[in-house]
Amino acid sequence: MEVRVEGGDEFANASYSKICQNVFRDIGLHSNVDNVYMYCNPAEHVFIISVKVGRVPSPVTVNDMTIRGDKRLKVTNERYVPRLLALLWDKFGERVKQLSRLEISVDLSPEEMQELMKMVVYDPREDLNTRILDAVDRILPEGARVRYPIPAQSQGRLTIIASENPITDEWKRKAEEMVSAQKLSEGGV
Numbered sequence: 273m274e275v276r277v278e279g280g281d282e283f284a285n286a287s288y289s290k291i292c293q294n295v296f297r298d299i300g301l302h303s304n305v306d307n308v309y310m311y312c313n314p315a316e317h318v319f320i321i322s323v324k325v326g327r328v329p330s331p332v333t334v335n336d337m338t339i340r341g342d343k344r345l346k347v348t349n350e351r352y353v354p355r356l357l358a359l360l361w362d363k364f365g366e367r368v369k370q371l372s373r374l375e376i377s378v379d380l381s382p383e384e385m386q387e388l389m390k391m392v393v394y395d396p397r398e399d400l401n402t403r404i405l406d407a408v409d410r411i412l413p414e415g416a417r418v419r420y421p422i423p424a425q426s427q428g429r430l431t432i433i434a435s436e437n438p439i440t441d442e443w444k445r446k447a448e449e450m451v452s453a454q455k456l457s458e459g460g461v
Contacts, residue, residue, distance in 0.1 A: 279312040322431040331395040
């Protein structure tokens with residue numbers, strides 16, 4: 273993950289760069305983020321942070337974490353069992369019974385079983401933005417509680433302006449220009 277911080281003095285930029293690295297690593301997003309760009313203007317107390325999302329694991333389906341039997345599923349990956357059981361009980365109710373820690377009885381027709389095997393148990397993308405916003409909240413100064421998101425012109429980038437004062441149209445334009453410049457420097461459109 274690459275971090276670039278501009279706008280402050282050399283010490284402040286280096287400090288924010290280190291904070292960004294540590295926070296994204298601590299939250300477990302280091303491998304999901306390609307780069308972070310942060311602009312600090314301490315004189316006007318305005319901060320802009322833009323996060324480019326990188327690799328995100330594929331959704332986990334029932335087929336990915338179980339072996340299908342005639343009327344049973346044998347769990348091969350215990351990590352998402354609570355989510356799997358909640359999904360099955362919600363969709364099929366009493367026709368689903370957990371026989372043991374790794375075995376589930378499913379009283380389903382062959383068509384329902386085919387549909388079941390394609391169902392998504394967990395999609396890492398669903399909570400990714402929430403986790404990124406949590407990281408951004410930890411990085412930005414405590415007083416910068418007025419927030420404005422810059423609408424993503426393309427998927428994969430989350431940008432927030434933060435200040436202790438109302439955010440002006442001038443800062444919104446400046447943030448959009450910065451995001452466009454970042455996309456160009458990355459080879460984007």
